[in-house]
Amino acid sequence: MRSCPPGIVYFEAAWRACALSRTRVAAPAVPGRRRLRIHLAGIDAVRGRSMKIAIISDIHGNIEALEAVAGELDRLGVREIVCLGDIVGYGASPRECLDFVTERATATVAGNHDAAAVCEGASDFFNQAAREACNWTVRVLRASDRAFLASLPLRVKLEALKVELVHAECVMPRMFDYIQDCVDGYRALQMVEPGNVCFVGHTHVPVCFQEEGPFYADCGRxxxxxxxxxxxxxxxVGQPRDGDRRASFGVFDSEERVLEVRRVAYDYESAARKIREEGLPQVLGDRLRFGR
Known part of the structure; x- marks a missing residue:
């Protein structure tokens, strides 16, 4: 693991923004894993054709929630998935969640818990429960898991779709700051290219900030x-904090420029039981029951 400068989460291979063209981009090979498929900018090349993309974020090692979301996406016929990071942390199934993301996600950016799993000292700024979960996650990850996490960029731009992806916020992605209010949202908007939609995670709460206002506290459609x-x-997906314990995700129609934030119920008791059985802090299982 790499040592981090104080106060800064250093993420290997993540200092650069990843500007994508319409052509398929070869990503670094990860031993024992399929090659990453960062080619979303080219898949809607047929002009006038609607393209639906699933946006998932903050899975946090909760395979029960992730599988429920995957089932709903299959039902909706949505095949393309992008992931906004924090695949691991908190939950008891990090390997299973990483298997899903490496197999199914077209593009993925790094979250702070992903960074902490491969960067020594990055969890020093976590609360105690998060730090304990991070230490446990580090112990159970495979070498291929660590290689994958260390290969992730902090920001991805899908030029053809006019979509940007970042885990936390657009101003200084490597600092993993929160967009918590309208002031933060307005500041983040200034870093987005005109006409683009920037998808973020990190706060675990659905919200939409628009240039022309108003700001929507629960996107809906x-x-x-x-x-x-x-x-x-x-x-x-894996640890909602808006009072609704159902897994949350988005479906974006790139042609119509329409987003729908959807919820799906999952077996949160099973996810909480696994957390308890692995000796992780009980609060991490309890909060799944309340969505807080």
């Missing part, structure tokens, strides 16, 4: 102005 900017959080 929304159509974006193709000429203006937007910053959107689709909530958390």
């Amino acid at each position: 929304h159509r974006f102005d193709p000429k203006s900017r937007a910053v959107v959080n689709v909530g958390s």
Whole structure:
């Protein structure tokens, strides 16, 4: 593991933004894993054709929630998935969640818990429960898991879709700051290219910030102005914090510029039981029951 400068989460291979063209981009090979498929910018090349993309974030080692979301996506016929990071941390099934993301996600960015799993000292700023979960996660990850996490960029731009992906916020992605209010949201909007939608995670709460206002506290279904900017959080798959314990995710129609934030119930008791059985802090299982 790499040592981090104080106060900064250093993430290997993540200092650069990943600007994608319409052509398929070869990503670093990870031993024992399929090659990453970062090619989403080219899959809607047929002009006038609707393209639906699933946006998932903050899975946090909760395979029960992730499988429920996957089942709903299959039912909806949505095949392309992008992941906004924090695949691991908190939950008791990090390897299973990493297997899903490496197999199914078209593009993935790094979250702070992903960074902490491969960066020595990065969890020093976590609360005690998060730090204990991080230490446990580090012990159970495989070498291929660590290689995958260390290969992730902090930011991805899907130029053809006019979509940007980042885990925390757009101003200084490597600092993993929170977009918590309208001031933060407005500041983040200024870093998004005109006409683009930037999808973020990190707070585990669905919210939409638009250039023209107003700000929507629970996105639901929304159509974006193709000429203006937007910053959107689709909530958390594996640890929602808005009082709704159901897994949260988004489905974005790139042609119509329409996003729908959806919820799906899952077996949270099973996820909480696994947390308890692995000796992780009980609070991490308890909060799944309340969505807080």
